[in-house]
Amino acid sequence: MSREGPDDGDGDGDEGRGDRYRHLIEHVQDAVVEFDLVDGEPIVSSVNRSFVDVFGYDADEIRGEPLNEWVVPEWKLEEARALDANTSSGEVNYREVTRETAAGLREFLYRGIPYEDGAGSGGFAVYTDLTEISRNERRLKVLNRILRHNLRNNANVVAGHTTRLLAELDGPDAETTESAATVERAAHELERLAEEAGHIHRILRRPTDEDADVDIASLARAVADDYRTRSPGAAIEVAVAEGETVRADDRLRYAIDSLVDNAIEHNPSASPRVRIRLNEPDDGADATAAEWAVLHVEDDGPRIPPNERDVIRDGEAITPTHHGSGLGLWLTELTVEAFGGELAFDASDDLGGNDVSIRLRRR
Incomplete structure (x- = not known):
């Protein structure tokens, strides 16, 4: 880049500091243009290597030219001006x-940074290429909407017709009944996948407010009350003290809900047991223990298979055959991750099944 930085009084002078600036700008991955303002119009004085790579214009051919004539589409000139x-x-x-x-x-995040020095007024135009990020976001939105819509609708159709056929069949044999019940369960599983995909979409698209806090006891009780109605055979215990707040928002309920649902849905017992409890720091606990809250969801069901845990906890490669059987644990992981927390898996000493914990900063 052509201009040099001002003397900061440390002995380096303009030349030394200018060399450092030029070295930095030349090696950043963003495309950078330095320009002079001539009657309000940016005239290119120099560009870095990334600009040549991203925009495809040679530095010599664009130097001294009006920047807008090279990079601004005709229908975007008013915005650029x-x-x-x-x-x-x-x-x-x-x-x-x-x-x-x-x-x-291509799509960019543009930053226009003006300056004035003894040679006149000018500035830097910095372009961060967002093209692939933006395109991927749009593709994911489309796929998410289509997938959720089709899953939900087709699952409803399958479940509805299966129920009707069973009602109309004259004394179906045991094999037919079992086949229909299997289809019905699969349809309800598709409905649940569509619902969980919707929750994941809401988690990912909504920015996280670092100043937000939520009463974890209220969320835990609300989830427990909901599942006592939906699964009356389940025994659900909540041991979370009043007034416990953590750095999260109401979306944390998705994570707690998903863990309770997982504990009940995958327990073959007619009366599954679930306990939601919060670690209370001892009086002599160190600062780290007091700073972090750990919410445990324990059950008396079969252990979560190792491949289900490893793909989420240990960053195992996600492949067509190694990705987890559902979205529930992914929903929990992504929710906890959004709030700067950690998900962990262990065995429950008291209930004998799983102990899945969520670690979040206290408020």
Whole structure:
């Protein structure tokens, strides 16, 4: 880059500091253009290597040229001129923009950073390429909506027709009844997958407020009350003190709900036992123990298979045959991850089944 930084009084002077700036800008991955403002229009004075790679324009051919004529699509000129006006007035600009490259249109996070020195006014245009991120987000939204919609609708159709056929059959044999029951269970599982996919979408699309807090006792009791109604045969115990708050928001309920659902759904017992409890730090506990709350969901059912745990806990490679059988544990992991927490798996000493814990910072 052509301009040098000011003398900071440490003996390096303009030349030494300018060399460091140029070295930094030349090696950052964002495309950077340095420009002079001539009658409010940015004229390219230099570009870094990433600009050449991303935009596909050679540094020599674009130097001295109006930047907008090279990178701004004709129908976006009004937007670009408004940004240039802000830069001319000394304002730093941040905006997602569409810009033209030698290979076509791409999407960028644009930052326009003005400056003035003895040589006049100018600035830097910094472009972070968001193209693949934006495209992937749109694709995932489309796939998520289509998948959830089709799963839910088709599952409802299958379950409804299976129930009707069973009612109309004249004394079906045991094999037919079992086959129909299997189809019905599969349909309800598809409905649940669609619901869990919807929860995951809500977790991922909503930004996390670092200042948020939630009463974990209220969430635990609400989940327990819900499942006492839905699964009256289950014995659900809640041991969470009043007033315990953690750094999270109401989406934490998805994680607790998913763990309780998993404990009941995968327990072959007619009366599964589930306990939701919160670790209470001892009086002599160290600062770390007091700072973190650990919510345990224990059960008396079969242990979660190792491959189900490992793919989530240990970052095992996700493959077509190694990804977990459902979305419930993924929903819990992604929820806890969103709040800067940790999910862990162990065996329950008291109940003999699973002990799945959620670790979050206390408020």
